[in-house]
Amino acid sequence: MADSDLLKIGLGQMTPVWLNRAKTLAKMEEWAKDAGKQGCQLLVFPEAFVPGYPFWLELTDGARFNNKRQKELHAHYLDQAIQIEQGHLDGLCQVAKEFQMMVVLGSIERPSDRGGHSVYCSMVTISTDGQVVNVHRKLMPTYEERLCWSPGDGHGLRTFPLGPFTVGGLNCWENWMPLPRAALYGMGEDLHLAIWPGQLRNTEDITPFLAKEGRSFSVSVCSFMRREDIPADIPYADVIKESSPEILANGGSCVAAPNGEWIVEPVVKEEKLIVATLDHARVREERQNFDPVGHYSRPDVTQLVLDRTRQSTLKIKE
Numbered sequence: 001m002a003d004s005d006l007l008k009i010g011l012g013q014m015t016p017v018w019l020n021r022a023k024t025l026a027k028m029e030e031w032a033k034d035a036g037k038q039g040c041q042l043l044v045f046p047e048a049f050v051p052g053y054p055f056w057l058e059l060t061d062g063a064r065f066n067n068k069r070q071k072e073l074h075a076h077y078l079d080q081a082i083q084i085e086q087g088h089l090d091g092l093c094q095v096a097k098e099f100q101m102m103v104v105l106g107s108i109e110r111p112s113d114r115g116g117h118s119v120y121c122s123m124v125t126i127s128t129d130g131q132v133v134n135v136h137r138k139l140m141p142t143y144e145e146r147l148c149w150s151p152g153d154g155h156g157l158r159t160f161p162l163g164p165f166t167v168g169g170l171n172c173w174e175n176w177m178p179l180p181r182a183a184l185y186g187m188g189e190d191l192h193l194a195i196w197p198g199q200l201r202n203t204e205d206i207t208p209f210l211a212k213e214g215r216s217f218s219v220s221v222c223s224f225m226r227r228e229d230i231p232a233d234i235p236y237a238d239v240i241k242e243s244s245p246e247i248l249a250n251g252g253s254c255v256a257a258p259n260g261e262w263i264v265e266p267v268v269k270e271e272k273l274i275v276a277t278l279d280h281a282r283v284r285e286e287r288q289n290f291d292p293v294g295h296y297s298r299p300d301v302t303q304l305v306l307d308r309t310r311q312s313t314l315k316i317k318e
Contacts, residue, residue: 005281007163007191010035010043011221011274013198013253013267018052018225019234021080021088025050028105029091031273036099038275041128042162046195046223047106047172048121051080053197053223057144059243060236072235074148081110081119084132089124097130102162104169106195108149109135113312118150123171123195125160134158138171139180155310159187164280165217169193175206181213183306185293190216190258190283198222198249200268207266211256215286217263217278218256224271225249258286 012031017023028045035043047053056062056073064070082088096103102125109122121138137152157180159168168189174180175194184192192210196202203220211218227244230237247269255263255276264276290296 005164005279007042007165007278007280008038008040009219009255009276009278010038010040011219011253011255011264011276012043012045013222013224013251013270013272013274014045014049015224015226015229015271016049016052018229018231019076019080020231021051021082024052025088025091029095032092032095032101032103033099035273035275036095036101038273040099040101040275042102042104042167044169044193044195044219044221045103045105046221047123047197048108049106049223050082051077051108053225053249054145054148055225055244055248056236056240057147059240062144062147069236069239070147076235077108077148078110078117078119081108083110083112083116084124084135085112089126089132093126093130093132096126096128100128102126102128102160102167104167104193104195106171109137111135113310114150115313119148120152121145121149121171122152123156123169123193125167127160128162133160136169136171139174139177142173153309153311154183154307157183157306157308159184159189162191165191165278165283167191167193169195172196172202175210179304181210182292182304185214186304186306189214190280191278192216192218194218194220196220196222196252198224198251200250200252200266203252203254204266207254208256208260208262211258212260214292215258215290216283217258220252220254220266222252223249224251224269258283
């Protein structure tokens with residue numbers, strides 16, 4: 001693969017089995033096998049996909065403090081969140097290894113290194129040999145997300161080689177944050193992954209913008225979810241459905257070339273595995289007139305400092 005300029009990628013615009021970790025992961029594994037059989041070398045899933053985005057916050061008066069309903073929903077969310085150290089992603093890792101395919105997924109992570117009772121919106125990277133090589137915890141949850149997600153740190157701001165490309169990514173509105181983007185550019189990123197809960201309004205403008213700014217391929221991956229996809233067996237399902245619009249996430253997955261032109265225009269209102277082939281030569285062409293951290297930069301004037309410390313309230317000295 002390193003001798004080729006081409007990379008085949010898959011965008012998993014899926015519907016989760018909402019707030020059910022085991023069933024959502026099983027579905028992801030089946031989609032990953034399908035992508036692998038189609039020759040995908042990279043497969044990307046949406047933000048917070050397992051066990052799902054917290055749509056209930058907006059729909060059930062999520063900001064009400066010390067509320068029984070919100071506490072029960074939050075407890076269920078924590079119960080269904082992933083713990084990588086408990087092996088919850090082992091099945092997906094096996095599929096990645098079987099097909100020698102990098103898998104990037106959005107998850108709700110309940111990590112033991114922060115006590116095990118708070119959750120983070122985490123972008124997880126699984127390597128082609130089936131290892132979890134990175135966990136990027138979203139730096140700043142957006143608006144009502146702050147009612148249930150904790151802010152992350154810079155530990156996961158990293159890039160990884162894949163064939164001719166250097167792959168990096170951010171969660172949802174992190175993609176609007178100039179300095180984290182600049183950090184990834186500084187690490188050589190030329191294939192940017194932006195994962196979202198799923199709305200066309202989020203992806204149709206920023207995807208080509210990111211491509212033009214970085215002179216890189218820009219990939220946005222979203223979920224698709226309707227009112228009818230809300231399971232009946234979750235807490236307060238009836239209350240959530242009563243307040244829910246017909247479509248909670250309409251998709252919007254897409255791919256833009258380094259000059260901002262569409263490779264795949266936004267796909268909406270359907271569940272679909274989207275497959276595209278990227279040509280690294282397009283990156284080199286566009287870097288001729290602009291390279292944000294190369295010939296078109298002035299590090300003697302402006303520089304960025306990145307702190308990759310995994311933050312913790314406890315530091316043990318023995």
